[in-house]
Amino acid sequence: MMREYKRYDEYKDSGIEWLGKVPKNWSIVSMNYLVDITTGGKDTVDRNPDGKYPFFVRSDTIEKIDTYSYDGTAILTPGDGDIGAIFHYINGKFDFHQRVYKISEFKNIYPKYLYYYMVANFKSDVKKLSAKTTVDSLRMPMFKNFKVLNFSSKEQQKIASFLDQKTAEIDEIITKKEKLIDHLEKYKKSVITEAVTKGKLGDKYINEDGELVDEVETKDSGVDWIGDIPKYWNVNKAKFVADVLLSNINKKTKKYEPSVLLCNYTDVYYNDFINLNIDFMKASTSYSKKKKLSLEVGDVIITKDSESPDDIGIPTCVKETKENLVCGYHLAMLKANREIILGEFIFRLLESSSINNQFYLNATGITRYSISLSTIKNILIFYPSLDIQKQIIDYLDKKIVQIDNLIQTTKKSIEKYKEYKKLLIFEAVTGKIDLRDYELEGGEEIAEHNNSRETKREELSEVN
16 A cells, blocks of 8 residues: 655664664654643543533543633643553644643644654653553653654654645545445344345345245234334244343352353354354353253344443354353343244344344333343244245345455455554654655555445445
């Protein structure tokens, strides 16, 4: 992705490991001589969503406040939290938290250049000052002793202008790709919902004989947000088509209990399918619980607790299992009566926004939400014959793989652009590339993205 830029004629060793070689005529200065550094005087409780001024706190989110304590150009970074990863640049009136550092009153350094220089290098420098892999908080000496490359202000300004344009171009690409992922996620939900509540596979419907036709006779589902379903489909409560069980197996190991492998909350939340690639936690439980909550292929597990009512009842399906694998705490499991319904079909039903909405409406709580055993047992399940279920499952398995592959490809592309952005900033601010004669000309770096637009349209049309 990176095009070839000019290099400086001569370099010297900076003597700093993370800086490497730098242009021969550039100097190295401690930041203490270039800026003033202070912390704020406000706390998070002082914020006001309707405030007039930006309020910089210990996160990437910029809050609002009614007061301002500084008016001018500044770089701000939190003193704890995600150390060395969050930087803000502002020119104007603002206020800032007591654990946020303000860097201002710039002397012999171009402010925007220093901002990019800190984005690229500050975290590396701070890590060298600590024996730990992470740093809990920043202290004033870390800023004062931070080594900054200094050279002509005109050249610094050129680098900053270059990075302003190029990072904006990259950010625009990333934003478009993130919107594509959001579109694909919503499309995936709609594909699943249409298939498991309408029997719609692509632009056709599956009839009672398993044939794809333009339309099928329908009936009222009895649920407003689902509407009509195929007339030949069945409607039943979950408790009549599956055994519904809550797990209370915790993460402890007791000496006189049999050992088990726990399928935990995160295993369910982050995986569509439970398979042997997951590193299950070791624990123990009673013989009765082990027998009752052992996982079999086709079992469906859902999260029954969450911090938000719209993030509850997240399902997964057991595709592979092993001896002693059991369902863990804060989870419920549905063991399908396979003479009536397939567990794989229940899984796809619970992925559907229409079916899952029943959990949202019945979740209870204030700071943490939960769905009861009764709620799970009484959700409505819609299903055709086993043969039709199998056809729908096979269709969705193939379709979802297509969509997920495109999502993963797009995510990987986003990561590449983010890495490229980091590299471009580092190389520009440390003199690895010479931009003195460079003329900004509208984004040669994004040629790959522009050239691939038609390809992406074709991929998306294939999925659609």
